[in-house]
Amino acid sequence: MAKNFIICVDDQPEIVGSLMTQLENAVGDLCEIEVAESAAEALEVLDELLEQGEQIDIVITDEIMPGMPGSKFLEIVHQRDPNIMTVILTGQAGFDDVVYAVNHAELDKCIKKPWYYDDLKDTVLELLDKAGTKRRNKQLAEELIAEKNKAEAIVHSITDGIIVFNGNDRISLVNKACTEILGRTEEELIGRRIMDVLELKELILLLIEASHHSDEVVSDEIVLRHSKDPEREIDIIAIAKTLRSRDGQPFGVVTVLRDVAREKEVSRMKSNFLATISHELRTPLTSILSTYELLLQNSLGELTDEQREFISLSKEQGAFLSELLENLIDLMTLSGNQLELMRKAFDLGQLAQEVVKDIQASVSAKGLQLRVDIAPELPEFVADEHKIGRVLKNLLSNAVKFTEKGDVALTISHVDDKIWITVHDSGIGIAEEHFDKIFENFFQVDNTTTREFKGSGAGLAICRAIVLAHRGEIWVESVLNKGTTFHVTLPISATLS
Missing domain, CATH: 3.30.450.20 (PAS domain)
Structure with a gap:
């Protein structure tokens, strides 16, 4: 552990020797003691230690010395490092000398010759404590200035x-x-x-x-x-x-x-980009998928089993790419706060039946049972029909995707002034620590899930954005390896944001 230093100066060798012996006994375990017999020699020691980066806590000097008096020497010490504690040994020094040292070197203590060992020890220990406090305060001040500069740089950026x-x-x-x-x-x-x-x-x-x-x-x-x-x-x-x-x-x-104005310009540029992406990518994808459908219907001639298998696989991948593109465009729209809701009254029950019909093939292909329970007399519902349909499709598609056996259930009811939508499955379930994260953009529980079940992880983020835009709520309940239930509540006639 590095030690700090005390420098003692007196032109009488016996006094310097006495100081060194007594200080080594008193604080030798805390400090290194350096001695000099003149102010000039002491300044050389001081400068060498400072150049080496050493910490000097105390300088003790006689006042009356040949070449340079102690008070003048302490003034130079104070200029070199104002944190050094200073002490004058007074034997013949006058009042004016002490006043000079106080005014020009911020003199900390005077010790009258001859001194007592206990007085010297107590004085030095007190000054070491003050020096440590000064050093800590200086470090804190430097840290505060650095933090202030950092904060100002952040604010100005x-x-x-x-x-x-x-x-x-x-x-x-x-x-x-x-x-x-x-x-x-x-x-x-x-x-x-x-x-x-x-x-x-x-x-x-x-x-x-x-x-x-x-x-x-x-x-x-x-x-x-x-x-x-x-x-x-x-x-x-x-x-x-x-x-x-x-x-x-x-x-x-x-x-x-x-x-x-700047935000509006950025929003306009993003809208133009979305429109371009929508046209340039959706149009050829639609043509490709339509061509695959014609081929599978034998509209362009009979297919061999091998051809049908490859075309079916290509159509499946094309449909996945189309869905991914749709999700990406939706997320870009939502992140730019450009979600526009086309509010109108519509039959929610009929919309739900249409969505169920769209996913029925996927349900049958996996041998699952699909249960649908829609309240017979739902009140008139005012919302964005297309986007509510998107929520239903995303939730049901997820339920089918992550369920290998058992059933998927859709329930729609009316409680007080809210529509309640519940989608339940008996699939792989979700760990509780992921309940909030699954609604974040592109979140996947792990890479294994992504590879096995495919998907961008955008569907639930889109559902959440649409539900919140309708001033509704969406949350999940789940038990690993037993199943998952998504709940959605929507106000029947709220003012849409």
Whole structure:
């Protein structure tokens, strides 16, 4: 373990020797003791130790020495490292010498010659403790500065504008994006009140609302005129929340300013991309699958058993690719918050029967039993028929896919003001730790499941997005190797988001 150092300086060899002996007895297990007989020699020792990266805790020096007095020497020591504790040995030193050392070297202690061993020991132990505290405080300060710089770098790298108001409603922090949105420099904003800098009544009202609703996030859409280009209007969404200290006391408000125009442009580009993908990939896939269907119906001539097997396999893979493409496009749409619901009244029972008919072939191929229980008098249901059908198809297809024997059941009922949809199977089940994860994009329990059952892992994520857009709920209950039940509740006549 590395030791710290104490440097002792006196022009009388017997005093230096006495100091060294007593300090080695008192704190030799804590520090290395270095001695010098002049200030010049001591400075050489000091510089050498500092250059080696050693930690010097205390310098003890006589005041009256040839060449350089102790007070002047300690001033230089303090300039080299202000964290070193300093001590003057006073025998003949005057009051003015001590005052000089206090003022210029932040003198910590005076020891009068001759001294007592116990007094010297107590003084040195006290100063070692103070030196350790100083060192720790310095390290903490450096760490705080580093963390502050890191936090500022993160804040300035964020593309949304960030503006922080202190408890006196004055701006205490802005990032680069904020200055660009507001058209003001950091110097023009810091320390000012927002009403003194910008005419933004909506933002001021938002800050007041945020301070009154300290546990809530409040937001508003604001039209801002750029300060350097009055003709330029910027649509922004302002989101504000009260800042609280660890003990719960409010100390300001943080506001995020988001340029909606930029988001709209990104959304438009994504929509164009989705439209292109939809047309360029869906169209040839549809033609390929139609051709396979014609071949299998012998519309273009009789097929041998081997030809029929290969074409059936190709059709199956093409259908899987088509479904994967559909899921990917849906997920891209959902991630861009572009999910549009075409709300209308429709017969949910009839829709469910059509979905059941579509998957019946898959059920029969695996020798499963499909049970359907739809309440006879369901109320008029207002929702997006196509997307609700997608939820039913995804849940039923999953149930069939992961069930090798037994049954699959669909139940639709009406309880109070909600539609309840339940899909149950007797398949492989899902571990409880995966109940939330299965609704994430592309989540698969493991690679073995992916290879054995195929699929992108997007179906349940799409179901969840559609259900939430209808202000409904979806959850799962399951026991490994016994089966799984998915529950969906949908409001009968809620305003769709």
